[in-house]
Amino acid sequence: MAQYVLGKARTQPDKIALSVLHDDAPDHWTYADLEAAVLGTATGLLNAGAHAGDTVLMRLGNTVDFPLAYLGALAAGMVVVPTSAALTDPEVAQIITDLSPKLILHDPDVPCPKAGNIIVLDALQAMRALPAASYHMGDPDRLGYVIYTSGTSGKPRAVAHAHRAIWARQMMFQGWYDLHSNDRVLHAGAFNWTYTLGTGLMDPWTVGATALIPAPNTPSADLPSLLATHNVTIFAAAPGIYRQLLKSENTLNLPDLRHGLSAGEKLPIATTAAWTNATGTQIFEAYGMSECSTFLSSSPKTPASAGALGFAQTGRHVAILGANGPVPIGDEGTIAIHNSDPGLMLGYLNAPDETASKMQDDWFLTGDQGVMRDSGEISYLGRNDDMMNAGGYRVSPIEVEQALTGFAGLTSVAATQVEVKADTFVIAAFYTSPAPLDEAALRAYVRDKIAAYKQPRLYVHIDALPLGGNGKILRRQLRATWKA
Numbered sequence: 465m466a467q468y469v470l471g472k473a474r475t476q477p478d479k480i481a482l483s484v485l486h487d488d489a490p491d492h493w494t495y496a497d498l499e500a501a502v503l504g505t506a507t508g509l510l511n512a513g514a515h516a517g518d519t520v521l522m523r524l525g526n527t528v529d530f531p532l533a534y535l536g537a538l539a540a541g542m543v544v545v546p547t548s549a550a551l552t553d554p555e556v557a558q559i560i561t562d563l564s565p566k567l568i569l570h571d572p573d574v575p576c577p578k579a580g581n582i583i584v585l586d587a588l589q590a591m592r593a594l595p596a597a598s599y600h601m602g603d604p605d606r607l608g609y610v611i612y613t614s615g616t617s618g619k620p621r622a623v624a625h626a627h628r629a630i631w632a633r634q635m636m637f638q639g640w641y642d643l644h645s646n647d648r649v650l651h652a653g654a655f656n657w658t659y660t661l662g663t664g665l666m667d668p669w670t671v672g673a674t675a676l677i678p679a680p681n682t683p684s685a686d687l688p689s690l691l692a693t694h695n696v697t698i699f700a701a702a703p704g705i706y707r708q709l710l711k712s713e714n715t716l717n718l719p720d721l722r723h724g725l726s727a728g729e730k731l732p733i734a735t736t737a738a739w740t741n742a743t744g745t746q747i748f749e750a751y752g753m754s755e756c757s758t759f760l761s762s763s764p765k766t767p768a769s770a771g772a773l774g775f776a777q778t779g780r781h782v783a784i785l786g787a788n789g790p791v792p793i794g795d796e797g798t799i800a801i802h803n804s805d806p807g808l809m810l811g812y813l814n815a816p817d818e819t820a821s822k823m824q825d826d827w828f829l830t831g832d833q834g835v836m837r838d839s840g841e842i843s844y845l846g847r848n849d850d851m852m853n854a855g856g857y858r859v860s861p862i863e864v865e866q867a868l869t870g871f872a873g874l875t876s877v878a879a880t881q882v883e884v885k886a887d888t889f890v891i892a893a894f895y896t897s898p899a900p901l902d903e904a905a906l907r908a909y910v911r912d913k914i915a916a917y918k919q920p921r922l923y924v925h926i927d928a929l930p931l932g933g934n935g936k937i938l939r940r941q942l943r944a945t946w947k948a
Contacts, residue, residue, distance in 0.1 A: 465538050465608055465627040465629075465630045466502060466506075466535045466536075466538040466539035466599060467539070467599040467601070468630050468631075468670065469535060469630065469666045469669050469670050470495070470498065470499045470502060470535070470669065471670070472495050472645075472669065472670075472671075472672040473495040473496055473498065473499035475672070476495055476672055477494060477495050477496035477499075478494050478495070478496065479494060479495055479672065479674070480492050480493070480494055480674050481493050481494060481495040481497070481498045481669055481674065481675065482498060482528070482665070482669075482674070482675050482676075482677070483674065483675070483676045483677075483694070484528060484677055484678075484679055485650075485676055485677065485678050485679055485682070485690050485694065486679045487679070490676075490694075491528075493528070495669075495672075498532075498669070499596075500592070500596060501532050501536075501592040502532055502535040502536045502539055503536070503539055503596035503597050503599075504536075504591050504592045504593055504594040504595070504596060504597075505532055505533055505535075505536025505537075505539075505588070505591045505592055505594075506536045506537070506539040506540035506596075506597035506600075507540075507591065507594040507595055507596065507597040508536075508587075508588070508590070508591025508592075508594050509536060509537055509540050509542065509567065509583075509591070510540055510597060511594070512567060512583060513566070513567075514540070514542055514566045514567050515541075515542075515566075516540065516541030516542060516600050516602075517541065517542070517543065518542050518543065518565075518566035518567070519542070519543045519544075519545060519563050519564070519565040519566055519610075520533075520537045520542045520543065520544050520545065520565060520566065520567045520568075520569065521545045521547065521559065521560065521563065521565040521567070521568045521569070522534065522537075522544065522545060522546045522547060522569050522656075523547060523549070523556065523568060523569065523570045523571065523574045523575070523576040524549070524569055524570070524571045524574060524585070524656055525549050525571045525573055525574050525655075525656060525680075526549065526654035526655050526656055526680045527571070527655055527680065528655060528677075529571070529585060529588060529589060529655075530546070530655040530656045530661070531655060531661060531665050531666075532592065533569050533588060534546055534609075534661065536591070538608060538609065538627075539597060539599050539600065540597055540600055541600030541602065542566075543607050543608065543609065543610065544608070544609045544610075545559070545563060545565065545609065545610045545611075545612075546609070546611065546656065546658060546661070547559065547612060548612075548656065548657075548857070548915060548917075549571075549574045549575075549654075549656050550915035550916050550917055551575065551915050552575055552912055552913060552914060552915060553575050553576070553577050553912070554912070554913060555620070555914065555915060556575060556576055556577060557577045558620070559612065559620075559622075560577065560579065562622060562813075562814075563610070563622070563813075565581065566581060567581050567582075567583055568581055568582045568583070569582075569583050569585075569588050570582045570583065570584055570585065571585045572584065572585065602627075603627075604626060604627045604628035604631070605626045605627075605628055605810075606626060606627060607624055607625075607626060607810060608625055608626055608627040608629065609625050609629075610622050610623065610624050610625070610813055611623045611625065611658060611754045612754075613753075613754035613755075613857075613858055614851065614857070614858050614859045614860040614863055614918075615818075615860055616831075616849055616850075616851060616860055616862070617860070617862065618860050618862030618863045618865075618866055619863075620863070621754075621812050621815070621818070622812060622813035622814070622815075623754045623755055623809050623812060623813070624809055624810040624811055624812070624813045625809055625810060626806075626810050628806045629757060629806060629807050630666070630670075631806045631807075632756075632757050632759075632805060632806040632807025632808075633662065633666070633667055633670070633757055633807070634670075634779075635759075635777040635778060635779045635780060635807075636663075636667065636750070636757070636758060636761065636777060637667070637671065638763065638765065638778070639761055639763055639766075639775075639777030639778055639779075639780075640725065640748060640750045640758065640761035640762075640763050640774075640777065641663075641667065641698065641725065641748075641763070642698075642722070642723070642763055642764045642765070643667060643668065643671055643673065643698070644671065644673065645671050645672040645673055646673070646697075647668065647671075647673040647674070647697045647698050647722075648673065648674045648676060648694065648695055648696050648697050648698070648720075649663075649664060649667075649668045649673055649674070649675055649676065649696070649697070649698045649699075649700065650664075650676040650677070650678070650687075650690065650691060650694065650696040650698070650699050650700070651663060651664025651665070651675070651676075651677060651699075651700040651701070652678065652684075652687060652699070652700065652701035652702075652705045653700075653701065653702065654680070655677060657856075658754075659700075659702070659727055659728055659856060660677070660700075662757070663700050663725065663727070664677060664700055665677075676690075676694055676696060678690060684705060684708040684709060685708075685712065687705070687709060688709060688716050688718070691716075691718050691721060692717060692718055692719070692720075695720040696718070696720060696721055697720055697721060697722050698721075698722060698723060698724070698725060699721060699723075699724045699725070700724070700725040700726075700727075701724070701725075701726065702726065702727070702728040702729065702855065702856050703726055703728070703729055703730070703731045703732065703735055703887075704855065706724070706726065706731075706735050706739055706747065707732075707735055707887075709739075710735065710738045710739060710742060714741075714742060715742055716742045716743045718743050718745070721743060721745050722745065722764075723745050723746050723747065723748055723764060724739065724743075724745060724746070724747040724748070725747070725748055725749075725750070726747050726748070726749045726750070727749065727750045727751070727752065727758060727856070728853075728855070728856025729853045729855070729856055730749075730844060730853075731747060731749045732886075732887035733770050733771050734886070734887060735747075735887065736749075736770070746764075746767065748761065748762045748763050748764065748767070748768075748774075749761065749762055749768065749773060749774060750762075750773075750774070751773045751774070751799075751832075751844065752807075753830060753858070754809075754858070755808065755809045755822075755828065755830075756801055756805060756807050756808045756809065756828065756830075757807035758777075759776060759777055759780045759782060759801055759805065759807065760773045760774050760775065760776060760777070760780075760782065760799070760842055761773070761774045761775070761777060762774035762775070768841060769841060769843075771843065772837075772841050772842065772843045772844075773834070773841075773842050773843060773844050774841065774842065775839075775840050775841055775842070776840065776842070780801065780802075780805060781801065781802035781804065781805065782799070782800070782801050782802070782842070783800050783801075783802075783827060784796075784797035784798070784799060784800070784834055784835065784836045784842070785797050785798050785800045785824055785827060785829065786798075789824075789825070793836055793837065793838055794835060794836075794837070794838075795835065796833055796834070796835050796845055797833070797834070797835075798829050798830065798831065798832070798833060798834075798848060799830045799832045799833070799834040799842065799844075800824065800827040800828060800829050800830060801827065801828050801830070802826055802827060802828075803823065803826050803827065803828055804826075805828075808828055831847060831848055831849055831851065832844060832845075832846070832847055832848070833845040833846055833847065833848050850880060850939045850940075852879070852880065852881040852891055853881065853889070854881075854891055854917045854918065855917050857917050857918075859891065859917070859918050861878065861879040861880055861939060862879075863914060863918060864879035864891060864893065864910075864914065864918055864919075864920060865877050865878065865879050865893075867909075867910045867913040867914045867918075867919075868893060868895070868906070868909065868910060871901070871905075871906060871909050873897045873898065873899075873901055874895050874896075874897050874901060875895075875896045875897055875898075876895065876896045876929050877893055877894065877895040877896075877929075878893070878894050878895075878929050878937045878939060878942060879891060879892070879893050879894075879920060879939075880892060880894070880939040880942050880943055881943070882922065882942075882943055882946040882947070883943075883946075883947060884922070890920075890921035890922060891918070891919070891920045891921055891922075892920055892921070892922035892923075892924055892942075892946065893906070893920035893922065893923050893924070894924045894926050894929065894942050895923065895924070895925060895926070896925075896926060896927065896928060896929060897925065899925075900925040901923070901925070903923050906920075906923050907919070907923075924946070929942075930942060930945075
């Protein structure tokens with residue numbers, strides 16, 4: 465995978481591959497710089513005692529160290545595990561127990577339990593100057609990386625991907641991005657977000673384009689200036705960033721911008737329309753998940769109807785399934801992708817039964833409901849379970865509820881996602897207790913248990929949780945009650 469991503473270093477070594485946009489002057493990395501740093505890191509990890517096939521856990525922040533370490537571990541043939549910097553010590557401790565990583569790459573500013581196999585940030589950065597390792601080549605179906613995502617059971621799932629997953633991203637180049645070597649792609653996300661890692665970095669590098677990333681803590685209000693000053697042609701962000709940019713600007717003068725990209729959560733129709741009015745350009749949306757790279761999208765060549773997700777990218781095999789297989793055109797069902805897709809996971813790590821539960825014949829069931837039109841266009845209709853979306857991360861309500869269990873006076877709790885204003889959703893905890901509880905104390909109780917993006921933004925005291933005949937919590941009823 466690493467050799468594939470950095471292939472342009474051999475044909476255009478002096479071209480700028482990455483610019484980190486600071487207030488004063490950008491920090492530029494050529495393709496030759498990038499490859500030297502990655503292969504030096506690979507040498508350092510091997511010198512530290514790790515070997516091909518060993519697991520390397522990343523606990524790194526929003527810096528260029530993240531993609532360099534990720535590709536360095538892959539180049540050495542190791543299994544790399546990128547994780548969100550927002551995870552707490554207990555959450556990371558569970559991952560360490562599950563994986564027993566050979567090495568942990570740690571930025572001191574990122575939570576991580578003490579362990580004897582940690583490589584601190586300074587030592588990791590020093591590896592870049594080491595002699596280049598050779599790329600470790602092997603079976604494209606071998607395990608390459610693991611991503612953690614929330615599971616419906618409340619326990620995070622370890623999603624195992626093969627090196628071949630990088631090939632699947634080729635289908636996005638025209639099926640979503642319209643990406644070319646002369647593009648300048650600015651992603652508004654952090655280095656240590658997998659959306660940024662793929663769309664903002666590895667894909668532009670694969671085609672020989674230039675990636676631009678705002679320096680850490682860059683205010684959203686500065687993005688329009690960066691887009692204009694640095695001649696950005698493609699802008700990628702989550703829907704929330706687009707909403708923030710449009711709050712203070714009715715018109716955005718971005719003469720080089722061709723279009724925007726959006727993923728992570730559903731893009732509101734109103735946001736798309738406002739962006740087009742402000743910039744004269746369109747936003748193209750894509751749908752995917754941790755288990756499979758984005759496979760439904762709109763693009764400049766195949767724009768989607770208002771509110772629709774888009775079309776299956778050329779080369780993808782997608783269906784809408786019911787209990788007995790594909791449903792008729794126009795009927796609701798579960799969005800599914802064929803198990804032959806190179807971007808589909810190998811499975812949930814060490815969980816064959818759970819992996820099997822997500823399959824129906826030769827199809828992977830996403831858990832999201834959709835409908836397909838005659839044209840092949842697919843619209844999103846919501847989840848067929850109670851999974852939530854927080855800023856592009858899927859969150860299990862059970863995980864949130866477990867974090868609150870044990871708080872003094874709380875007798876029962878149910879977490880769900882509610883709409884607090886048009887197209888703005890937050891996680892809410894509905895709870896029962898003899899009297900309303902101290903909200904500040906509730907927030908403090910979960911602060912060190914689960915990542916910030918999983919923590920409730922609302923705490924709502926109610927008399928009783930709505931339950932079905934089987935005793936299960938009716939979270940849909942809680943959402944409807946809140947909306948009413």
